[in-house]
Amino acid sequence: MTNKMPRSVRVHAGQIAHHEMGHYVVARALGFATGGVTLTVTMDLRHQGGASINLARSISSMEAMKEHLEARMMVLLAGAMAQTLPSKPSAAKRVDKLKATGILKGEQGAEQDYAKIRELQHLLRNLAYPDTDPASSERIAAQLKAVTDRIWGRTQKIIEDQAETIAELAGMLVDNMVIVEQWGRPADTYEVVMAGQVLERLRVVQSISSPRVWTDSNSDVVPHWK
Numbered sequence: 001m002t003n004k005m006p007r008s009v010r011v012h013a014g015q016i017a018h019h020e021m022g023h024y025v026v027a028r029a030l031g032f033a034t035g036g037v038t039l040t041v042t043m044d045l046r047h048q049g050g051a052s053i054n055l056a057r058s059i060s061s062m063e064a065m066k067e068h069l070e071a072r073m074m075v076l077l078a079g080a081m082a083q084t085l086p087s088k089p090s091a092a093k094r095v096d097k098l099k100a101t102g103i104l105k106g107e108q109g110a111e112q113d114y115a116k117i118r119e120l121q122h123l124l125r126n127l128a129y130p131d132t133d134p135a136s137s138e139r140i141a142a143q144l145k146a147v148t149d150r151i152w153g154r155t156q157k158i159i160e161d162q163a164e165t166i167a168e169l170a171g172m173l174v175d176n177m178v179i180v181e182q183w184g185r186p187a188d189t190y191e192v193v194m195a196g197q198v199l200e201r202l203r204v205v206q207s208i209s210s211p212r213v214w215t216d217s218n219s220d221v222v223p224h225w226k
Contacts, residue, residue: 004179005177005179005190006043008045009041009042009043009045009190010174011087012041012045012047013039013041013047013174013177013190014087014170014171014174015083016039016041016047016049016083017039017049017169017170017171017173017174018082018083018085018166018167018170019049019079019080019082019083019103020037020038020039020049020050020051020079020170020173021037021051021082021166021169021170021173022078022079022080022081022082022083022159022166023051023053023075023076023078023079023082024037024051024053024169024199025078025082025158025162025165025166025169025208026074026075026078026155026158026159026162027051027053027075027078028205028208029158029162029208029209030071030074030075030158031071032053032054032055032057032071032075033053033054033056034051034052034053034054034196034199035051035052035053035054035195035196036051036052036193036194036195036196036198036199037049037050037051037052037169037173037193037194037199038050038191038192038193038194039173039174039177039191039192040189040190040191040192041177041189041190041191042188042189042190043188043189044188051079052196053075055072062127065127066124066127066128069120069123069124069127070124070151070154072120073117073120073121073124073151074151074154074155074158076113076116076117076120077100077104077113077117077151077152077155078155078158078159079103079113080100080101080103080104080113081095081100081155081156081159082159082163082166083099083100083103084096084099084100084103085159085163085166085167093160093163093164093167094160095156095159095160097156104117121144121147121148122144124147124151125140125143125144125147128143128147129143161209162208162209165204165207165208168204169199169202169204169205172194172202173192173194174192176192176194177190177191177192178190178191178192
């Protein structure tokens with residue numbers, strides 16, 4: 001059905017498909033169990049999407065707790081980052097940091113991701129710097145930036161290393177969209193559901209690297225959220 005999809009709808013669907021597959025790929029790379037991915041886009045470019053991720057993990061120490069929270073924050077950051085990857089095959093697969101920050105702050109519907117990230121920022125800072133005076137606002141701001149910059153750099157590395165995988169899966173998602181029949185009025189919504197079992201059988205999914213591959217990465221210029 002996508003050969004009949006208006007170009008503007010297909011372009012927008014492709015961007016949101018990258019967003020959802022960014023969440024999905026980074027979650028798998030970090031060892032989370034994953035389920036299906038869904039996407040809905042209307043003719044007037046409203047959209048809904050989701051990637052099912054199982055957050056249940058065994059946490060037996062404070063270090064394991066920190067690792068889990070960092071991984072969760074990375075998964076949340078991944079969608080906006082992946083959405084900014086260039087669509088042209090010949091273009092360098094680099095995250096556009098300014099665009100990603102704009103998406104997270106609500107320009108294109110990622111407000112829930114941003115709200116969760118903000119909570120995790122503070123929780124991770126509290127764990128990393130337990131002795132900081134709550135009244136030391138400048139020190140707290142610097143600590144928040146240090147936490148966020150490190151996690152941003154790690155996430156960006158995975159997104160850029162896995163850009164081709166994200167693009168391939170996003171393309172599959174869009175290619176499988178169908179228009180929804182609506183009794184009594186013209187159909188105006190395209191949707192797709194790719195079940196977890198279907199994704200698991202794909203060679204491109206099976207080739208996603210294990211979490212041990214990903215190490216800390218220093219990013220050059222990283223946005224800091226106030």
